[in-house]
Amino acid sequence: MQNFTYSNPTRVVFGRDTIKRIGLEIRQQSIQKVLLLYGRASIFENGVYKAVTASLNEQGVEFIELGGIQPNPLLSKVREAISLARQHQVQGILAVGGGSVIDSAKAVALGVHYQGEVWDFFENRVRAKAALPVFTVLTLSATGSEMNQFAVITKEDEQKKWSISSPLLYPRVSIIDPLAQTSLSSQQTVNGAVDALSHIFEYYFDGLEDTDLQDEIAEGIIRTIIRHVKILVAQPSNYESRAQLAWCAAMALNGTVGIGHKGGDWASHSIEHSLSALYDIDHGRGLAVIMPAWMRYVSAVDYTKFERLAERVFNIYDIDAETKSLEAIISLRDLYLRLGAPVTLRELGIPYADLERIADNATIEAPLGTFKKLFRGDVLEILKLAY
Amino acid sequence: MQNFTYSNPTRVVFGRDTIKRIGLEIRQQSIQKVLLLYGRASIFENGVYKAVTASLNEQGVEFIELGGIQPNPLLSKVREAISLARQHQVQGILAVGGGSVIDSAKAVALGVHYQGEVWDFFENRVRAKAALPVFTVLTLSATGSEMNQFAVITKEDEQKKWSISSPLLYPRVSIIDPLAQTSLSSQQTVNGAVDALSHIFEYYFDGLEDTDLQDEIAEGIIRTIIRHVKILVAQPSNYESRAQLAWCAAMALNGTVGIGHKGGDWASHSIEHSLSALYDIDHGRGLAVIMPAWMRYVSAVDYTKFERLAERVFNIYDIDAETKSLEAIISLRDLYLRLGAPVTLRELGIPYADLERIADNATIEAPLGTFKKLFRGDVLEILKLAY
Numbered sequence: 111m112q113n114f115t116y117s118n119p120t121r122v123v124f125g126r127d128t129i130k131r132i133g134l135e136i137r138q139q140s141i142q143k144v145l146l147l148y149g150r151a152s153i154f155e156n157g158v159y160k161a162v163t164a165s166l167n168e169q170g171v172e173f174i175e176l177g178g179i180q181p182n183p184l185l186s187k188v189r190e191a192i193s194l195a196r197q198h199q200v201q202g203i204l205a206v207g208g209g210s211v212i213d214s215a216k217a218v219a220l221g222v223h224y225q226g227e228v229w230d231f232f233e234n235r236v237r238a239k240a241a242l243p244v245f246t247v248l249t250l251s252a253t254g255s256e257m258n259q260f261a262v263i264t265k266e267d268e269q270k271k272w273s274i275s276s277p278l279l280y281p282r283v284s285i286i287d288p289l290a291q292t293s294l295s296s297q298q299t300v301n302g303a304v305d306a307l308s309h310i311f312e313y314y315f316d317g318l319e320d321t322d323l324q325d326e327i328a329e330g331i332i333r334t335i336i337r338h339v340k341i342l343v344a345q346p347s348n349y350e351s352r353a354q355l356a357w358c359a360a361m362a363l364n365g366t367v368g369i370g371h372k373g374g375d376w377a378s379h380s381i382e383h384s385l386s387a388l389y390d391i392d393h394g395r396g397l398a399v400i401m402p403a404w405m406r407y408v409s410a411v412d413y414t415k416f417e418r419l420a421e422r423v424f425n426i427y428d429i430d431a432e433t434k435s436l437e438a439i440i441s442l443r444d445l446y447l448r449l450g451a452p453v454t455l456r457e458l459g460i461p462y463a464d465l466e467r468i469a470d471n472a473t474i475e476a477p478l479g480t481f482k483k484l485f486r487g488d489v490l491e492i493l494k495l496a497y
Numbered sequence: 498m499q500n501f502t503y504s505n506p507t508r509v510v511f512g513r514d515t516i517k518r519i520g521l522e523i524r525q526q527s528i529q530k531v532l533l534l535y536g537r538a539s540i541f542e543n544g545v546y547k548a549v550t551a552s553l554n555e556q557g558v559e560f561i562e563l564g565g566i567q568p569n570p571l572l573s574k575v576r577e578a579i580s581l582a583r584q585h586q587v588q589g590i591l592a593v594g595g596g597s598v599i600d601s602a603k604a605v606a607l608g609v610h611y612q613g614e615v616w617d618f619f620e621n622r623v624r625a626k627a628a629l630p631v632f633t634v635l636t637l638s639a640t641g642s643e644m645n646q647f648a649v650i651t652k653e654d655e656q657k658k659w660s661i662s663s664p665l666l667y668p669r670v671s672i673i674d675p676l677a678q679t680s681l682s683s684q685q686t687v688n689g690a691v692d693a694l695s696h697i698f699e700y701y702f703d704g705l706e707d708t709d710l711q712d713e714i715a716e717g718i719i720r721t722i723i724r725h726v727k728i729l730v731a732q733p734s735n736y737e738s739r740a741q742l743a744w745c746a747a748m749a750l751n752g753t754v755g756i757g758h759k760g761g762d763w764a765s766h767s768i769e770h771s772l773s774a775l776y777d778i779d780h781g782r783g784l785a786v787i788m789p790a791w792m793r794y795v796s797a798v799d800y801t802k803f804e805r806l807a808e809r810v811f812n813i814y815d816i817d818a819e820t821k822s823l824e825a826i827i828s829l830r831d832l833y834l835r836l837g838a839p840v841t842l843r844e845l846g847i848p849y850a851d852l853e854r855i856a857d858n859a860t861i862e863a864p865l866g867t868f869k870k871l872f873r874g875d876v877l878e879i880l881k882l883a884y
Contacts, residue, residue: 111740113512118505124757125500320737322724323744326717334710350707353498357710357757366753370511370744 111320111370117277118365120257124286124357126349129161132247133169135283136202139243143172144204145195145218149179149211153249156293162206162247174198182386182393183210185217185229185265192221192228195242202243202282209253209262209305209393215244216261216279229265231274238276246284250294251356252302252394254309254363256284264387269471271387286360288352296343299355300449301394303339306359307332308378308397313368315405315415316375317481325415328367329422331358336423336445343449377479378404381489384471391458398451399458402443403496408482409435455497465493498707498757504664505752507644511673511744513736516548519634520556522670523589526630530559531591532582532605536566536598540636543680549593549634561585569773569780570597572604572616572652579608579615582629589630589669596640596649596692596780599633603648603666606631616652618661625663633671637681638743639689639781641696641750643671651774656858658774673747675739683730686742687836688781690726693746694719695784699761700754702792702802704868708757712802715754716809718745723810723832730836764866765791768876771859778845785838786845789830790883795869796822842884852880 123131136144146162153159166173176191195203195218205215219241221228230236248256255261259280262273291299313321314328335358338351345351361367368374381404382396409416416435420426424441426434443453452458460468469490477483484492510518523531533549540546553560563578582590582605592602606629608615617623635643642648646666651658678686700708701715722745725738732738748754755761768791769783796803803822807813811828813821830840839845847855856877864870871879 111512111737111744113515115508115510117508121502121504123502125498128500320740322741323718323721323748326721327714330713330717331710334713337709350498353707353757354709357498361710370740 112318112372114369116365116369118257118280120280121283122257122286122360123283125353126287126289128285128287129158129247129290130165132162132204132245132285133165133167133171135285136166136171136204136245137169139202139282141171141201141243143174143198143200144202144245145191145198145200146173146175146204146206147179147191147211147215147218148175148177149207150177152293153206156290158206158247158249158290162204173204174200179207179211179214181210182264182271182390183214185263188214188217188221188228188263191218195222200242202245204245204247206247206249208248208250209255212244212246212248212255212281213253213261213263215246216241216255217263217274219244220276220278232263232265232272238274238278241276241278243282244279246281247290248284248286248356249290250298250302251286251291251359252305254306254359256281256286257360257364260363262383269387270474271383286356288349288356291352291356292347292349294346296346296450299342299346300339300451301392302359303335303355303449304394304398304446304451306362307335308401309363310367311401312374312376312379313371314419315481316371317412318371321370324367324370325418329419331361331367332423334358339449372480375479375481377481377484380478381468381472381492384468385458385460388468388471389458389460395452395458398446399453399455399496400492402439402446402453403492405439405442406436406495407488407492409439411482455493462497465490465497468493499705499759501756503752503756505644505667507667508670509644509673509747510670512740513674513676515672515674516545516634516677517552519549519591519632519672520552520554520558522672523553523558523591523632524556526589526669528558528588528630530561530585530587531589531632532578532585532587533560533562533591533593534566534578534598534602534605535562535564536568536594537564539680540593543677545593545634545636545677549591560591561587566594566598566601568597569651569658569777570601572650575601575604575608575615575650578605582609587629589632591632591634593634593636595635595637596642599631599635599642599668600640600648600650602631602633603628603642604650604661607663607665619650619652619659625661625665628663628665630669631666633668634677635671635673635743636677637685637689638673638678638746639692641693641746643668643673644747644751647750649770656774657861658770673743675736675743678739678743679734679736681733683733683837686729686733687726687838688779689746690722690742690836691781691785691833691838693749694722695765695788696750697754698788699763699766700758701806702868703758703762704799705758711754711757712805716806718748718754719810721745726836759867762866762868764868764871767865768855768859768879771855772845772847775851775855775858776845776847782839782845785833786840786842786883787879789826789833789840790879792826792829793823793882794875794879796826798869842880849884852877852884855880
């Protein structure tokens with residue numbers, strides 16, 4: 111096992127009817143005024159906005175609000191929110207939504223205290239030194255942002271969808287109420303599950319050895335996600351499966367799986383981020399296409415882990431390493447197909463002629479990955495496999 | 498899944514040669530003076546004492562020291578340490594040792610700030626409101642105390658081995674260097690593994706449903722412990738297995754497995770605590786005897802989870818529920834036998850005539866457990882099965 115330091119300070123409040131506690135949680139941190147960020151109209155339809163604002167009012171927490179944060183959240187919106195946060199001198203940011211809203215809140219939390227351009231953090235030009243506390247009320251389990259130190263933002267004029275990591279970005283408190291997710295569409299649910307699975311795969315297939323417990327836990331989360339996303343496609347309002355999927359998504363990227371690794375592979379994420387940046391494609395749908403293609407391209411480097419996935423997740427035994435590995439990858443792709451996720455770039459409406467351009471965008475900071483170091487030519491091959 | 502709140506603030510520094518960082522970790526918390534607690538001579542023999550004190554000196558952290566804390570740590574020693582901590586006005590407690598030293602440090606950390614008798618916390622007469630920060634350098638992975646909010650102390654004059662739980666008791670920083678454990682005896686290693694396994698079982702067999710992910714993770718930790726403790730009995734200095742076992746023991750009781758449960762069963766622990774209190778038996782040895790006997794006594798209440806253990810840990814399939822459950826329990830007992838752990842009270846040197854007295858001690862606060870509520874008569878039957 112690699113040496114590691116681990117500390118996850120986020121306080122998670124999980125379960126039925128927990129949203130009404132958000133006001134108290136904020137007030138207990140001695141915070142009187144927050145910027146409330148959200149995305150689209152859904153939180154008005156499912157009662158989440160009402161529950162949140164009622165709780166804030168009840169506890170006397172003032173709030174300014176800004177809606178309209180979109181999936182693949184934009185830097186321009188982050189800048190708008192930073193101005194608003196400064197103007198109203200808020201003491202914290204409250205994200206009510208999924209990963210895009212939470213990631214925006216994190217970027218705002220950093221930007222408020224920084225006199226330069228917040229994108230500097232994403233370009234690694236400066237290191238984060240202070241941030242406002244972030245609170246979250248999660249409405250879509252997928253990115254794990256509710257319990258981690260990451261944020262991903264798109265700088266639209268340069269078509270860069272890039273990420274940042276800082277211990278300052280762990281949310282102070284995250285409310286995860288699975289009831290808030292029972293009105294999600296099948297597609298949103300599946301996208302979330304694919305995203306969570308992909309986070310696990312990024313560590314599982316990073317080429318490291320001596321990660322025995324981490325692999326056991328990774329496989330346990332993978333099996334649990336697969337069981338419950340299948341249930342949810344048929345029964346969207348099944349509370350227990352919503353709860354299981356929600357906790358799986360948080361655990362997939364809260365450090366538990368990555369402990370003792372060296373940071374993961376993340377090549378598939380980098381490639382997908384280019385799809386999202388260039389075509390505004392939903393991250394989960396992009397990953398459903400890219401990750402199995404990446405697996406097909408790299409598996410021959412070392413079949414060990416692919417064989418293990420075949421056995422422990424898909425119950426495939428008694429064939430040679432290469433075939434077993436391929437069967438595991440096909441089983442994953444078949445699963446995505448059955449769940450209604452896209453598995454080809456063609457389905458995403460991307461012209462074949464664009465593959466070169468995507469490869470360019472994805473390899474601005476090449477090489478990608480650790481399992482196999484990928485350069486522009488490799489990425490192009492993966493995109494062709496995915497087409 | 499049950500509603501839960503989760504927050505584990507302990508910072509873990511894990512891996513080879515991490516002990517030398519203890520001074521810096523303490524100084525970074527703005528602490529100038531600590532009480533250094535330890536147990537027996539082993540830390541002088543394996544170089545841990547030297548590495549710790551060198552690091553403290555290097556960072557200019559003053560320390561007062563007190564050794565001689567014994568397994569099943571005593572309240573009298575805790576009182577002695579509290580006096581010393583007050584007299585020297587230390588700002589933190591540094592535990593260098595296993596669970597007994599860490600638990601003592603936690604009790605001291607609470608006691609320093611409390612004007613009454615520290616045992617009041619264990620009798621639930623008062624609630625903890627403040628504690629000094631606790632730092633740990635772990636030398637024996639077993640109790641999980643390095644990453645949780647629990648402490649267990651023995652009040653010798655009343656023969657009570659009782660526990661306390663408070664969020665104030667999470668260590669501030671814990672150093673887990675598997676190299677510090679390569680000189681442990683096979684018996685100490687096995688005791689630690691049995692303790693960690695028992696912590697998982699206390700949640701796994703608590704009678705709750707809808708704990709799918711938690712069960713997957715529990716089974717993953719169980720399988721990993723079994724694999725690596727077997728290796729360590731043959732190769733005590735195998736670093737990777739030391740690392741895996743160490744991380745398993747921390748994960749077994751750091752909240753991960755217990756999330757979404759209702760606090761666990763803990764009847765077997767209560768019974769074992771009576772053995773430790775009355776006969777000063779090592780906790781891990783007592784659990785190796787009691788837990789399989791408890792399983793035999795209660796399994797007929799509901800075979801579901803015992804069947805699951807049979808399949809997922811011991812690869813036992815294709816027989817009826819009762820037989821499969823019994824086979825799982827026998828497999829666990831056989832494992833303990835093969836590892837050299839005791840499996841009967843007789844081997845622990847306990848007279849048969851004492852069983853009534855043990856049952857009395859264990860049921861001061863009856864009923865015990867949640868899977869099956871146990872009264873004095875039930876405990877006596879379990880003790881007879883264990884004899």
